[in-house]
Each structure stands twice: as structure tokens, then as C-alpha cells.
Amino acid sequence: MRTIIAPASAAVKSGVIVVRASGPNSFELLEKLSGKSTPSPRHAVLRNLFDAKGDLIDNALVIAFNAPNSFTGENVVEFHLHGGMAILKNFLETALETGLCYPANPGEFSRQAFENSRMDLTEAEAIADLIDAETNAQLKQAQKQMRGELGALAREWREEIISALSESEAYIDFPDEDLPDGLSARASSTVKNLIKSLKQHIEDSKSAQRIRDGFSIIILGEPNAGKSSLLNALARRQAAIVSSIAGTTRDVVEISLNIGGNLVFVADTAGLRETSDEIEEQGVKIALERAEHSDLRIGLAPDAASAKEIASHLAAGDILVWSKSxxxxPDYLKxxxxDEIAISTKNNSGIKELEDLILMKINTGLAPVSAPLTRARHVFAVSEAIKALEAALDAPSEALELACEDLRIxxxxxxxxxxxxxxxxxxxxIFSSFCIGK
Ligand SMILES: Nc1nc2c(ncn2[C@@H]2O[C@H](COP(=O)(O)OP(=O)(O)OP(=O)(O)O)[C@@H](O)[C@H]2O)c(=O)[nH]1
Ligand SMILES: [Mg+2]
Structure with missing residues (x-):
């Protein structure tokens, strides 16, 4: 393991900047910079730190953590420097000049912790999510994962497969026994139950990923329906251009909102119509494609004819909004x-009701679940496991070895x-997507 160093707090002018060194040489680094011995672990002490010429860099608070009782599982030293840019620059240059340490790569501290079994991958990802969390829902979810809920569940699932596997392998090892048809009744019932529970988790993961990545709403409607006006009303600022010229919006204009503690993205789109304008046509195409992948569609229409038209792009659970009330x-289509609701951005009526309705939809779509799969990576692994388990159940009865191989996969x-x-x-x-110092 190499010794690494990087600011653990933001490297901006501030009261204190914490620089962390981790690895076998960290204590030697501290001794070299301070000219004194390493203080007893976990005790904050003041030390003068000097550059190679013997000039003072800073009088800093330092704390040493001895392996394995540290974040990374290595010897760690935290240098709490005065938060000035010249101090930080001098300090890092001097530290690197000693040849005792290297600048850390993104995520390298967490990687050390992972390699030293201080945490599993799901917990490392949770730290990244915890730091990135901007809404309360994201924070709660990251904290759950950091407590190891997902890791524990994944291990439990894996152990169940291994028990089914060892039971089946016993038949292969003792061929005198009567071979069952395929997996034994007990092993296949374990596998069947597991497939059910894995599928349920994939279903639930949609909610978990929406919490982490944001709930997506798209506004659809014919040109001039008032889509950009609605976006601006929700944003409470002039996010998109509004004009009486049909075809004003051509690209997707997206804003992020915090609705009831949830991260929500609202996208305004080009008005849907047949057009000979190449750019507008592209805008319409993109709008329709995005609508399919959005969590909620808001169809906007000022009159019955355009309401009927826009309703054809909506699915159950979506909202039809009658604009310019x-x-x-409105002449509700029922x-x-x-759901149908009438609004006017001109006299600000119905906007609050629409926001309440949106929040209700978000809350149903974002119901928190226990030990959720929060990343595409988790969902992929579980889908692969389901495929292999289904193959194990389908393996021909004379080929128990094949079923066992599927269980191993x-x-x-x-x-x-x-x-x-x-x-x-x-x-x-995974680790390179983390930031430096994490
Ligand atoms: N009276 C009235 N006019 C509105 C209302 N909402 C929007 N408008 C007007 O309708 C026109 C079109 O509004 P936009 O918000 O630009 O419509 P859009 O759906 O984004 O239009 P495109 O970007 O061209 O597809 C503008 O002149 C707005 O001032 C409303 O509630 N009442
Ligand atoms: Mg517009």
C-alpha cells in the first residue's frame, strides 16, 4: 500500500483545511515535517510544521490514527492547517518533496479502506452518496446503505445460493446415492424463493434510484399551450423563454427543484406539432423520446381538441393540465x-393544487424501501443472478453439474x-468516480 496525501476538506480559503495522509509512511511524514515524535493515537496536539529549508509552514493541529483503527485501516495523520491557499500549497509541496507520499487519486482513501476490509463496496458507495446528497430523501437513503443494510442483504442472498450449491454438490460427490431430478426439492425451493425476492428488489430499485438520481417530470403539449409559462411558475423564476410565437421552445429546458425534500427534475419541451422546421422537428422527437423515460408526464392543453391530442401521449398515473383557465x-375528459386539473399562470390559479398533486405522485413513486439497490451496478448484478438461477432451475435432470455451475455464476x-x-x-x-480526498 502506498502512502497518499490530499485535502479532505474543500481546498478553499477557510478557517481550517484538513489534509489527510494515509499509508505506512504517514507517521514518518509527520515526524519529518514537525521534527518531533508521533503523538499518541487519537490525541489532538499542536505541532509546528517546517519546510525543507526549516521555515515555518504553519502551526497546525495534528491527529494520528494507528492502523487498523482508522478510516482507511492504514496509519493516518490528519493535519488541521489554517485555511489559507499559500499554507496549503507550501504544505503539500513540502510533503511530496520528502518522497514519503504521493498525491491521492480520486477515491483512493476509500479504496484503501475497502482493500483493508474496513468497508464493503456498498458502504464505500454510500459515503460518496452521503457527500453528494442534496435532499433529505437522498441523505436518509445513503445513511441506510452506510449502515450496511444492502451489503448484509447481498451476503445473505449469496449464502442461500451457496447452501443450495453445497447440498447439490453433495449428490455429485456421492454418485451412489439416487440422483434427484435436477436440483433437490429443497435446493430448488430455496432458488425459487430467492428469485422472487430478487425480482421484488429490482422492482423496488426504481424508487431507490429515483431518490438518488432525482424524479423526472416532463411537460408536453402543443405549441403555445403554456408549457414554458408553467415551468417558470414551478421554478418561480424565468427559466425558459415565453412568447406568443408558436414554436418558441425547441430544445429541452430542464430545471431542478426540491419538492417536499425530494430532488425533482422538470423538463420543458418543444411544442408537439408537424413541422417543416428541421430544428423544431428534432426538438419534438427528443421530447417524445424523453417522455417515455420520464417518471411523470404532464400533458398541457388549453382546449378540448388539444387535450384529446395530448392525452394520447399520457399513461395511467400521469396528469392532464388544462392551461389558460x-x-x-376546462371540459374534463375524465x-x-x-388526473385533471385547471391552471392559469396569468392569475396564478391552480398552481399550488398542481404542486400538491405532483408531490403526491412523487411520494407514491419514491416510497422508501429497505436495503434498496441504489445503483445501476447493483441492479445489473441482481439481474445476472436471476438469469443464472433460472438457468439452474431449467437445467436438464441428468445435468446436475450444469445447474451447480449456474448457481456458482x-x-x-x-x-x-x-x-x-x-x-x-x-x-x-467505481472508485475513480469519487472525488480526490474521499
Ligand atoms: N391568458 C393566458 N395566457 C397564457 C397563460 N400561460 C401562457 N400564456 C401565454 O401563451 C403564450 C405561449 O406561452 P408559452 O409558455 O411560451 O407556451 P409554450 O407551450 O412554451 O409554447 P412553445 O414553446 O412555443 O411550444 C404566451 O403568450 C403566454 O403569455 C395563461 O395562463 N393565461
Ligand atoms: Mg415553450
């Missing part, structure tokens, strides 16, 4: 599963969630 009253896929069967390039990819 100051000009005409389609099953579609499933166990390996689930092991990737916690990193127990880590492939180096996967680990590189």
Missing part, C-alpha cells in the same frame, strides 16, 4: 387513471455487489 373553462454476481468477488477494472471504475 382565465380564458376558458380518462381512467389520469449467480453467487459470483451477487458477490460483486459487496466487492467480495471484485474484478480490478470494476473497482477502478
Amino acid at each position: 382565465d380564458l376558458q373553462s 380518462i381512467d387513471g389520469i 449467480a453467487a459470483r454476481a451477487l458477490g460483486e455487489i459487496t466487492g467480495e468477488v471484485g474484478v480490478d477494472d470494476i473497482l477502478d471504475k
Whole structure:
């Protein structure tokens, strides 16, 4: 393990900047910079730190943590410097000049912690999510994962497969016994139950990923329906251009909002119509494509003809909004599963009601679940495991070995969630998405 160093707090002018060194040389580094011995672990002490010429860099608070009782599992020293840019620059240059340490790569501290079994991959990801969290829902979810809920569940699933596997392998090892048809009744019932629960988790993961990545809403409607006006009303600022010229919005204009503690993205789009304008046509195409992948569609229409048209792009659970209610009253279509509401951005009526309705939809779509799969990586691993488990159930009765191999594949896929069967390039990819100093 190499010794690494990087600011652990933002490297901006501030009261204090914390620089962290981690690895076998960290104590020697502290001794070299301070000219004194390493203080007893976990005790904050003041030390003068000097550069190579013997000039004072800073009088800093330092804390040493001895392996394995540190964040990374290595010897760690935290240098709490006065938060000035010249101090930080001098300090880092001097530290690197000693040849005792290297600048840390993104995520390298967490990687050390992972390599030293201080945490599994899901917990490392949770730290990244915790730091990135901007809403309360994101924070709660990251805290859950940091407590190891997902890691524990993944291990439990893996153990169930391994028990089914060892039971089946016993038949192969003792061929004198009567071979069951395929997996034994007990093993296949374990596998069947597991598939059910894995599928349920994939279903639930949609909610978890929406919490982490944001809930997406798209506004659709014919040109001039008032889409950009609605976006601006929700944003409470002039986010998109509004004009009486049909075809004003051509690209997707997206804003982020915090609605009821949830991260929500609202996208305004080009008005839907047949057009000979190449750019507008592209805008319409993009709007329709995005609508399919959005969590909620708001169809906007000022009159019955355009309401009927826009309703064809909506699905159950979506909202049909009658716009410009100051000009005409709505003639509700009363389609099953579609909520309808009338608004006017001109006199600000119905906006609050629409926001309440949106929040209700978000809350149903974001119901927190226990130990959720929060990343595409987790969902992929679970899907691979399901495929392999289904193959194990389908294996021909005379080929118990094949079924066992499928079980092994499933166990390996689930092991990737916690990193127990880590492939180096996967680990590189995950940790490099973290920031430096994490
Ligand atoms: N009376 C009235 N006019 C409105 C209302 N909302 C929007 N408008 C007007 O309708 C026109 C079009 O509004 P936009 O918000 O630009 O409509 P849009 O759907 O974004 O239009 P495109 O970007 O061209 O697709 C503008 O002149 C707005 O001032 C409303 O509630 N009442
Ligand atoms: Mg517009």
C-alpha cells in the first residue's frame, strides 16, 4: 500500500483545511515535517510544521490514527492547517518533496479502506452518496446503505445460493446415492424463493434510484399551450423563454427543484406539432423520446381538441393540465387513471393544487424501501443472478453439474455487489468516480 496525501476538506480559503495522509509512511511524514515524535493515537496536539529549508509552514493541529483503527485501516495523520491557499500549497509541496507520499487519486482513501476490509463496496458507495446528497430523501437513503443494510442483504442472498450449491454438490460427490431430478426439492425451493425476492428488489430499485438520481417530470403539449409559462411558475423564476410565437421552445429546458425534500427534475419541451422546421422537428422527437423515460408526464392543453391530442401521449398515473383557465373553462375528459386539473399562470390559479398533486405522485413513486439497490451496478448484478438461477432451475435432470455451475455464476454476481468477488477494472471504475480526498 502506498502512502497518499490530499485535502479532505474543500481546498478553499477557510478557517481550517484538513489534509489527510494515509499509508505506512504517514507517521514518518509527520515526524519529518514537525521534527518531533508521533503523538499518541487519537490525541489532538499542536505541532509546528517546517519546510525543507526549516521555515515555518504553519502551526497546525495534528491527529494520528494507528492502523487498523482508522478510516482507511492504514496509519493516518490528519493535519488541521489554517485555511489559507499559500499554507496549503507550501504544505503539500513540502510533503511530496520528502518522497514519503504521493498525491491521492480520486477515491483512493476509500479504496484503501475497502482493500483493508474496513468497508464493503456498498458502504464505500454510500459515503460518496452521503457527500453528494442534496435532499433529505437522498441523505436518509445513503445513511441506510452506510449502515450496511444492502451489503448484509447481498451476503445473505449469496449464502442461500451457496447452501443450495453445497447440498447439490453433495449428490455429485456421492454418485451412489439416487440422483434427484435436477436440483433437490429443497435446493430448488430455496432458488425459487430467492428469485422472487430478487425480482421484488429490482422492482423496488426504481424508487431507490429515483431518490438518488432525482424524479423526472416532463411537460408536453402543443405549441403555445403554456408549457414554458408553467415551468417558470414551478421554478418561480424565468427559466425558459415565453412568447406568443408558436414554436418558441425547441430544445429541452430542464430545471431542478426540491419538492417536499425530494430532488425533482422538470423538463420543458418543444411544442408537439408537424413541422417543416428541421430544428423544431428534432426538438419534438427528443421530447417524445424523453417522455417515455420520464417518471411523470404532464400533458398541457388549453382546449378540448388539444387535450384529446395530448392525452394520447399520457399513461395511467400521469396528469392532464388544462392551461389558460382565465380564458376558458376546462371540459374534463375524465380518462381512467389520469388526473385533471385547471391552471392559469396569468392569475396564478391552480398552481399550488398542481404542486400538491405532483408531490403526491412523487411520494407514491419514491416510497422508501429497505436495503434498496441504489445503483445501476447493483441492479445489473441482481439481474445476472436471476438469469443464472433460472438457468439452474431449467437445467436438464441428468445435468446436475450444469445447474451447480449456474448457481456458482449467480453467487459470483451477487458477490460483486459487496466487492467480495471484485474484478480490478470494476473497482477502478467505481472508485475513480469519487472525488480526490474521499
Ligand atoms: N391568458 C393566458 N395566457 C397564457 C397563460 N400561460 C401562457 N400564456 C401565454 O401563451 C403564450 C405561449 O406561452 P408559452 O409558455 O411560451 O407556451 P409554450 O407551450 O412554451 O409554447 P412553445 O414553446 O412555443 O411550444 C404566451 O403568450 C403566454 O403569455 C395563461 O395562463 N393565461
Ligand atoms: Mg415553450
